[in-house]
Amino acid sequence: MAKATGDQSEVGAAVGPPLSRAERKREELRREIVDASFSCFAEKGYHGTGISDIAARLGIGHGTFYRYFENKRDIVDHVITHLLERVVSALAAENAPDAPATLAAYREQTERIATALLSIMDEDPRIARLLLFQAPAIDAELEARVTGLIDAMAELTAGYLRHGVAVGYLPADLDTLNTARAINGMILAGAIHGLNDPGHDSGEYVVAALRLMHVGLGGSMSTDGSNN
Amino acid sequence: MAKATGDQSEVGAAVGPPLSRAERKREELRREIVDASFSCFAEKGYHGTGISDIAARLGIGHGTFYRYFENKRDIVDHVITHLLERVVSALAAENAPDAPATLAAYREQTERIATALLSIMDEDPRIARLLLFQAPAIDAELEARVTGLIDAMAELTAGYLRHGVAVGYLPADLDTLNTARAINGMILAGAIHGLNDPGHDSGEYVVAALRLMHVGLGGSMSTDGSNN
Amino acid sequence: MAKATGDQSEVGAAVGPPLSRAERKREELRREIVDASFSCFAEKGYHGTGISDIAARLGIGHGTFYRYFENKRDIVDHVITHLLERVVSALAAENAPDAPATLAAYREQTERIATALLSIMDEDPRIARLLLFQAPAIDAELEARVTGLIDAMAELTAGYLRHGVAVGYLPADLDTLNTARAINGMILAGAIHGLNDPGHDSGEYVVAALRLMHVGLGGSMSTDGSNN
Amino acid sequence: MAKATGDQSEVGAAVGPPLSRAERKREELRREIVDASFSCFAEKGYHGTGISDIAARLGIGHGTFYRYFENKRDIVDHVITHLLERVVSALAAENAPDAPATLAAYREQTERIATALLSIMDEDPRIARLLLFQAPAIDAELEARVTGLIDAMAELTAGYLRHGVAVGYLPADLDTLNTARAINGMILAGAIHGLNDPGHDSGEYVVAALRLMHVGLGGSMSTDGSNN
DNA sequence: CATGAATGAGCCTTCATTCAT
DNA sequence: TATGAATGAAGGCTCATTCAT
Numbered sequence A, B, C, D: 001m002a003k004a005t006g007d008q009s010e011v012g013a014a015v016g017p018p019l020s021r022a023e024r025k026r027e028e029l030r031r032e033i034v035d036a037s038f039s040c041f042a043e044k045g046y047h048g049t050g051i052s053d054i055a056a057r058l059g060i061g062h063g064t065f066y067r068y069f070e071n072k073r074d075i076v077d078h079v080i081t082h083l084l085e086r087v088v089s090a091l092a093a094e095n096a097p098d099a100p101a102t103l104a105a106y107r108e109q110t111e112r113i114a115t116a117l118l119s120i121m122d123e124d125p126r127i128a129r130l131l132l133f134q135a136p137a138i139d140a141e142l143e144a145r146v147t148g149l150i151d152a153m154a155e156l157t158a159g160y161l162r163h164g165v166a167v168g169y170l171p172a173d174l175d176t177l178n179t180a181r182a183i184n185g186m187i188l189a190g191a192i193h194g195l196n197d198p199g200h201d202s203g204e205y206v207v208a209a210l211r212l213m214h215v216g217l218g219g220s221m222s223t224d225g226s227n228n
Numbered sequence E: 001c002a003t004g005a006a007t008g009a010g011c012c013t014t015c016a017t018t019c020a021t
Numbered sequence F: 001t002a003t004g005a006a007t008g009a010a011g012g013c014t015c016a017t018t019c020a021t
Helices: A021-044 A051-058 A062-068 A072-094 A103-123 A125-138 A140-167 A176-196 A202-215 B021-044 B051-058 B062-068 B072-094 B103-123 B125-138 B140-167 B176-196 B202-215 C021-044 C051-058 C062-068 C072-094 C103-123 C125-138 C140-167 C176-196 C202-215 D021-044 D051-058 D062-068 D072-094 D103-123 D125-138 D140-167 D176-196 D202-215
Strands: none
Touching: A021 A051, A021 A062, A021 A072, A021 A125, A051 A062, A072 A103, A072 A125, A072 A140, A103 A125, A103 A140, A103 A176, A103 A202, A125 A140, A125 A176, A125 B125, A140 A176, A140 B176, A176 A202, A176 B140, A176 B176, A176 B202, A202 B176, A202 B202, B021 B051, B021 B062, B021 B072, B021 B125, B051 B062, B072 B103, B072 B125, B072 B140, B103 B125, B103 B140, B103 B176, B103 B202, B125 B140, B125 B176, B140 B176, B176 B202, C021 C051, C021 C062, C021 C072, C021 C125, C051 C062, C072 C103, C072 C125, C072 C140, C103 C125, C103 C140, C103 C176, C103 C202, C125 C140, C125 C176, C125 D125, C140 C176, C140 D176, C176 C202, C176 D140, C176 D176, C176 D202, C202 D176, C202 D202, D021 D051, D021 D062, D021 D072, D021 D125, D051 D062, D072 D103, D072 D125, D072 D140, D103 D125, D103 D140, D103 D176, D103 D202, D125 D140, D125 D176, D140 D176, D176 D202
8 A cells, every 4th residue: 555665855866656646736735835934934033933924824724734744843844954955956056076186176166166055045045044043043953953064064175175185286284174164154154144235246255255265365366376 | 337338340340339239239130140041041042941940040039030121032132242241351351452563463363363252152152152043043133133243243354454455464455345254254163163062172273264364275374474 | 414594693683794604603702702701800800800710711711712802901892892782772672762752752761761771780780890890990991981981871861951952841041961961870870779789679769860850859750740 | 295296187086195206207108108099099090000109109118018008909998098088078078967957958058068079079080080980990899888888978868868858848759768879870970070071160060960959850940949 | 635713831021018138 | 117129929922733624
């Protein structure tokens, strides 16, 4: 009787069995609830949002919510997961995951990543608001998830840096992990700034941050990107 | 029998009118309530903290709370103000506010500031937790206060950068404001990292971040601090 | 299985849209809450009554109350409105609203009105208790509503008196408004007396008051109602 | 040292032992508390008045209140007693308590009484507000006290009426008690009206009410007071 | 399956009263 | 004796969750 097997959906979901019409509708509403919850949480805050707000936004009965999600706490996880999928897939689309072979290539890669990341935040600043300002306050677990996410990003960056050191275009004495954290922080700051000043030009910020990151305060970004 | 006016000793307390014994006790309890609220909010979150939790922590009746603060929302402002005072006074103690005249002097200043700031966060990571993770979620107003604070820090840093440009030890084409934001972000990341990993060595982080800030990824910090 | 629209039967209910079963149940509970609130307020006083008392009397959860009424203050208005509807409809049922053409006819009308009014109060003295003794103490607004009600009654009576003067069966120099107030007062006194002495014979009171009203202290009520 | 003995107030106070200076001050504050409570209760309602409001009005600590009165409930009794003393003494001053021998004399007496009573209410409408609108809502006991007071007034009036019947200037078949209640009601209505319309001319009301009372609706008040 | 009526735990807040100073 | 700091019972109200329809 098992209606099939496993793991449909989830970003890299392997093609699962075809969903019946009813299942597809169910999945659609599920997604809509996640979206509506995201909007509400980002706009009014987690504690300022009632289940009824979410339901009202969709024009469904608020009892229906509980046929799709365990409880209020439950949905935040899904919202965040959904947001991360959005972010990750946006990044994946833009960036070749290849490890860059030269400093110049790495510089370009960082630029692509930073630009993509901040573009997402510019498009919908509610993402940053929910992820950075709401989620950590809900719960110890969610706080851990957010800090874990930040750590993971740092670790990812650190991997690139370690690669650069191994290949030789980055200095051997680079403290890769802490440097990665600092780079991370620049992105964080960009995202947070986007919240305050929605009309800002994140491109300029990226340029300034990349310059700081690649040549430091004193250096200048020559056309060829060399640092001297 | 002398009423003994002397020493009301608050750190930077401007000389005020001498406080009566009752007034001193009142001020003391007020402070204790702020402290207890801080602890509760940082540990259990704003919404997870009841007035009764705060009162219980102090062993006072919860009605007493309302003799000192308007309501639950009221005290968060006081807690935050108190924290900022702590931070500011710690910074003020460590740093000569003089604008540095050379790049090396500026480098030293940034090091002092960063070290002082992260030391505070290391000492009591709950400060960062409340300021960065709890406060923005409470209220639109508090979110604005936190983002305003971050902006103010960026503006402060930008001021130093502009000075460096004017004096000549920083490049004329430096995007001072955005660069300041990026620098800010490094500090933010340091503070957040301190939350996750309380036993971490924030000194190493400061070194890595300063290196990134001053010479960029490719550069090395030679003993004399020169960048080439 | 037919949904059966018919008979929503509220006494003088104007033909409205047919109510669904759920709507009828809702309206019924609403009414029950009003009734229970009335009982509680009349018996234990407004301030002596908790929302939980009202809910307990109906065997419902106290949260349910708030699904039907905004707050505690809100329901008093509804209770009072409901009471006034009861009173007004009772009066309307008994009395032809025609302006009487002769003194004798007016005398009969006053008797009918007074009797009807005091019968209502006799039947349920809590009406007077709530209206006269509780409501004015709740609020400046409710005090105004009660005094406004008394004024309106006086104005109504004054209208009749003015008619009598115009038609000629009442003296031209009658101070209609103040006289109306005094007549009003007799009814008030009757209602209040009914509170103290629930077993009293309000018929006798009406006779005495009508006699006073129509012939004064010295006169006698001859069979034909003449005054001499 | 005795600073004089005499009549330390209290209307019918039997001459007691001379009070010391401290005792007199105590008695004075007691009286002030009663007055302040009266003002507060009349203006903001019993439940709207806090002990601290009363204390604040006098500029005393609110703990002091409890050195003079048992509790909040306690003082209402004192306030009411005090008000009744004021009313009674005002009436006593104006009226010979002699039973009138003729209808004309009784008419004059009723006029004096009604005028005096309504003058008091005009002077300070808060008396009526407290007595009629606040007191009955506080408590079953206070409700009983107020209705008892009204009854007592009716009984008093009935005594006069009975006297009139006995002496012969009132008809033998007069329902003295109910008639007395109706007369009472006129006064009540006058007092209540005074609350609404503080600028009103209570003299006119008294005239109209007396006319109604003595000659009824149809009659006219000829100079000699005869009714024909 | 969708709905929304019902529920009650839980929280903030007030204020009469006590009592140490 | 006067004071006001402290107290905690009490109560209004919200909202996440359940479940009968």
